[in-house]
Amino acid sequence: MKGILGRKVEMTQIFTEDGRLVPVTVVEVLPNTVLQVKTLEKDGYVATQLGVQDKRANLVNKPETGHFKKATSAPKRYVKEIRNMEGFEFGTQVTADQIFVSGEFVDVTGISKGKGFQGSIVRHNYSRGPMGHGSGYHRGVGSMGAIINRIFKSKKMPGHMGHAKTTIQNLEVILVDAANNLMLIKGSIPGPKNQFVQVKQNVKGLKALEAAKLLSRKATIVEETPVVEAAPVVEAPIVEETSNVEEKPVVEESTTEVAE
Structure with missing residues (x-):
């Protein structure tokens, strides 16, 4: 065990x-301290007493203080025995992965x-x-059993x-x-x-x-970013500015000679 x-x-x-x-369910398992190791020869059964989470010394009476002092441990808030658990030395730390x-x-x-x-x-x-309204029994306990002026043990x-x-x-x-x-x-x-x-x-x-x-949330996928070639620079054609004033056409004078 x-x-x-x-x-x-x-x-x-x-x-x-x-x-x-x-x-x-997430269970926080801090390192447990082995407070006592019980053996068959001394205690009549095999068990390991564990304690977890420290508490203030003023919350512990003198007998408990001496018990924790033997294991060179701070007072523990939760102390329990695990039957038939052996292989751990007195005063050592036990972790979940062990x-x-x-x-x-x-x-x-x-x-x-x-x-x-x-x-x-x-x-x-x-x-x-x-x-229904006509019923005389809704959420009652029910029959108490035989009429002998007492309730039998284990009656629900x-x-x-x-x-x-x-x-x-x-x-x-x-x-x-x-x-x-x-x-x-x-x-x-x-x-x-x-x-x-x-x-x-x-x-x-x-x-x-x-x-x-399990699927890890911290896993990151590194994707190669495609290399985009720069587009060639196209020079814009030079457009000459033109004035908005319309040029009037030049009318040439007639040089035809008139016969006398």
Whole structure:
């Protein structure tokens, strides 16, 4: 088993080179600090405790301060154990590219969005009654079961919905960006924005796929600019200016002699 802690940022979409649109969730995975390594001989089970994102020292009590001081680490805001994870030394840093590669399937665990108090139709997907005026039953809970003056356990009734630990299984890792400490996971994951989540190896053992070839927005195509030859210079003909005054024709005098 392997895993890492991260923070949900937002959802977006990317394109592959073959033109497919893939909806993804962006998870910020800062370097995790190994705060404790639990062994079978000492603790009874194998696990690795990870912590991520620093917080102020005045927000930590004395027992927690001593725990972080042993690992020579600043106090962490989100601390969780990954069961059966081994191979990492106490006090070291763990990054996303050391754990996962593109094409792997993961299980993502987080706290789902809280939806407040909801009725049985919204909370448990019950069907409603007829909405006509003559009907005496519209959006009620329904039968409470046998009449023994109590409600049986696990009866589906109205109540608080959401804000519970939820795991979405078999999500594909599209990209692991170690330079920007980001992971792109196909599909949606539990929780609102800025919610901490655990990204772990899938328990159903699905084999990794071939990494998708993504279309990069930063790729630039350099085209050769055609060389345009300069047009030959054609000299304009010289046009003499002519006056607008019309020349009157010259009338020659007659030289014919008149006979006497």
